[in-house]
Amino acid sequence: MSDKTDQAKAKLLELRASIDNIDAALVHMLAERFRCTKAVGHLKAVHDLPPADPAREERQIARLRRLADDANLDPDFAEKFLNFIIREVIRHHEAIAEEHGTGAKTGEKA
Numbered sequence: 001m002s003d004k005t006d007q008a009k010a011k012l013l014e015l016r017a018s019i020d021n022i023d024a025a026l027v028h029m030l031a032e033r034f035r036c037t038k039a040v041g042h043l044k045a046v047h048d049l050p051p052a053d054p055a056r057e058e059r060q061i062a063r064l065r066r067l068a069d070d071a072n073l074d075p076d077f078a079e080k081f082l083n084f085i086i087r088e089v090i091r092h093h094e095a096i097a098e099e100h101g102t103g104a105k106t107g108e109k110a
Ligand SMILES: C=C(O[C@@H]1C=C(C(=O)O)C=C[C@H]1O)C(=O)O
Pocket: 037, 040, 051, 052, 053, 054, 056, 057, 060, 085, 086, 089, 090, 093
């Protein structure tokens, strides 16, 4: 094995160690976000508020796109990622409202 291959392998291990740390941080951050959004879901169910808030989502997406652009991350990807998470949050909110007996689905007439 050449020195160059050994160097490349060492670099690969180093980069993968960082990737593993970042993945762990992402899991912890997502867990914390879902802990907060579940609490929001309970508040909404108790006060009979709708699971989704499209105006808030619009502001979040515009902000995240700006942040992504500044950070050299594809804004379309950032938007898709946030939308993916928000859809899951809304699913949780609908389930919480259902359990609470206040469960009209998003977009459904009361
Ligand atoms: C968490 C909320 O509920 C929904 C989920 C959102 C989110 O995951 O950020 C944002 C808006 C709502 O559609 C909220 O209203 O703040």
